[in-house]
Amino acid sequence: TWLRSENSASADKLSRRVSSATKLDAEKYAELFQVSTYGIGGHYEPHFDFSKVKYFTNPVLNEQMGDRIATFMIYLNDVEAGGRTVFPRLNLVIEPIKNSAVFWHNLLDDGQQDDRTIHGACPVVLGRKWVANKWIHEYGQEFQRPCSKK
Ligand SMILES: O=C(O)CCC(=O)C(=O)O
Ligand SMILES: [Fe+2]
Numbered sequence: 336t337w338l339r340s341e342n343s344a345s346a347d348k349l350s351r352r353v354s355s356a357t358k359l360d361a362e363k364y365a366e367l368f369q370v371s372t373y374g375i376g377g378h379y380e381p382h383f384d385f386s387k388v389k390y391f392t393n394p395v396l397n398e399q400m401g402d403r404i405a406t407f408m409i410y411l412n413d414v415e416a417g418g419r420t421v422f423p424r425l426n427l428v429i430e431p432i433k434n435s436a437v438f439w440h441n442l443l444d445d446g447q448q449d450d451r452t453i454h455g456a457c458p459v460v461l462g463r464k465w466v467a468n469k470w471i472h473e474y475g476q477e478f479q480r481p482c483s484k485k
Contacts, residue, residue: 353407353469357438361407364400364475366391370411373418373456373464381423381455384470385441385448391472401473402442404480409436409467417460424451431464442473444480 346368353361373379384406391400408420410431420429420437429437441452456464 350469353471357405357407357471359405359471359479360475361469361471364472366470366472369468369470371466371468373459375460375462376458377418377456377464378458379456381421381453383441383448383450383453385452399474402446402448403470404442404473404476405438405440405471407436407438407469407471409469410434411465411467412463414459414464415462417458418462418464419457420454421457422452422454424453431466446473 347362349368350362350365353365384403386402391402392398410433412431413433414431418431420431421427422429439452441449443449
């Protein structure tokens with residue numbers, strides 16, 4: 336489910352807070368919040384958030400935005416058991432805790448896709464899991480995150 340911020344002042348406000356926390360533009364050059372839920376057994380196989388297709392388009396503005404430079408994922412509830420997010424190449428396991436968030440860059444400074452960001456969600460064992468993802472895109476971040484000088 337995509338949360339349309341034009342219909343929701345709180346989604347707008349949250350996007351502004353993501354911008355200030357990440358120092359990126361999470362408003363114009365980002366997707367709408369995507370809310371997902373997993374029931375018991377619900378999981379997500381290891382994947383990358385970036386795309387083979389470099390030219391994502393904003394679903395509302397129909398503007399090209401480039402690839403997903405970064406991910407800001409908010410855990411919307413506590414999960415009774417299971418539902419952890421795992422980054423196998425980084426040896427990182429994150430427990431879903433209500434109102435906490437995980438933020439990472441998917442692209443390197445030179446725009447290359449960073450394969451270390453492969454991640455997945457473990458099955459929910461008890462309860463239900465809710466997350467909201469904000470995918471921030473490459474375009475429009477030139478001043479927020481300059482390219483490396485290499
Ligand atoms: O739910 C999670 O822990 C991960 C979700 C995710 O990686 C995604 O929606 O792209
Ligand atoms: Fe993901």
